[in-house]
Amino acid sequence: MPVFTGTELTCLRGDRLVFTGLDFRIGPGGALVLLGPNGSGKSSLLRVMAGLLKPIRGQLAWDGVPVPEDPDGHRAQVQYVGHLDAVKPVLTAAENLAFWAALAGAADPAANALAALDRLGVPHIAGVPGRYLSAGQKRRLNLARLLAAPAALWLLDEPTVALDRAAIALFEGLIAEHRAEGGMVVLSTHTDIATPGGDELHLDEFAPYGEPYAEDDGAEGGEPDTAPDLAPDTAGERAAP
Numbered sequence: 001m002p003v004f005t006g007t008e009l010t011c012l013r014g015d016r017l018v019f020t021g022l023d024f025r026i027g028p029g030g031a032l033v034l035l036g037p038n039g040s041g042k043s044s045l046l047r048v049m050a051g052l053l054k055p056i057r058g059q060l061a062w063d064g065v066p067v068p069e070d071p072d073g074h075r076a077q078v079q080y081v082g083h084l085d086a087v088k089p090v091l092t093a094a095e096n097l098a099f100w101a102a103l104a105g106a107a108d109p110a111a112n113a114l115a116a117l118d119r120l121g122v123p124h125i126a127g128v129p130g131r132y133l134s135a136g137q138k139r140r141l142n143l144a145r146l147l148a149a150p151a152a153l154w155l156l157d158e159p160t161v162a163l164d165r166a167a168i169a170l171f172e173g174l175i176a177e178h179r180a181e182g183g184m185v186v187l188s189t190h191t192d193i194a195t196p197g198g199d200e201l202h203l204d205e206f207a208p209y210g211e212p213y214a215e216d217d218g219a220e221g222g223e224p225d226t227a228p229d230l231a232p233d234t235a236g237e238r239a240a241p
């Protein structure tokens with residue numbers, strides 16, 4: 001499996017420079033944990049990595065080949081699970097998941113969906129409409145996408161929010177399995193998630209002008225993003241049908 005790198009990345013959101021001069025490297029079996037206070041840019045970096053937000057400077061590459069030279073190849077390598085859920089309320093859990101599996105080109109999306117729900121410990125929610133799922137069940141359903149629509153690089157924004165302890169342990173096991181098979185994981189978190197041998201990236205170290213991160217006054221200025229997001233801040237970034 002190839003190596004994914006980011007070089008000299010700079011990210012602007014609204015009129016605010018969020019991080020600058022940020023480098024990372026992740027290879028087969030690697031894990032990168034994004035840490036930093038609220039607003040320091042963890043979600044923004046994940047969206048940059050997913051190709052949903054354009055950095056104003058810097059480059060992402062697979063084995064040195066810039067992502068813009070092969071955007072389809074990049075999409076095929078990546079599965080992004082955002083921290084807002086993308087569960088369609090009228091579809092059942094299995095239908096939601098089968099949609100994602102079909103989008104990823106699975107030969108039998110319905111079978112993939114059921115197998116993934118089983119692995120996440122929630123086979124009983126298969127026929128339950130999204131609107132009736134609890135917060136933790138929705139989270140498990142979103143994480144089940146990682147299995148129903150497999151990709152080499154998992155990009156996970158606060159993946160354990162709303163999960164109970166058993167689900168967190170199960171999820172840590174899935175990460176370990178994925179890495180053992182050569183897969184890669186980048187995740188943001190405010191809690192401990194076991195990623196033995198993984199690296200940490202502290203976003204506040206890349207605050208602009210070398211200053212430590214400090215909360216602003218909350219004013220975003222009402223200006224549109226200078227580097228607009230390529231998709232809205234909804235999890236999964238694409239709406240189910």
Ligand SMILES: Nc1ncnc2c1ncn2[C@@H]1O[C@H](COP(=O)(O)OP(=O)(O)OP(=O)(O)O)[C@@H](O)[C@H]1O
Nearest residue numbers: 013014016018037038039040041042043044045225
């Ligand atoms: N769509 C947007 N338009 C303008 N500014 C944005 C947008 N989304 C986020 N921001 C700003 O970008 C900065 C970084 O936000 P981001 O969500 O990446 O931080 P985070 O480290 O993930 O925070 P948290 O720990 O609270 O989830 C914040 O100042 C935030 O207000």
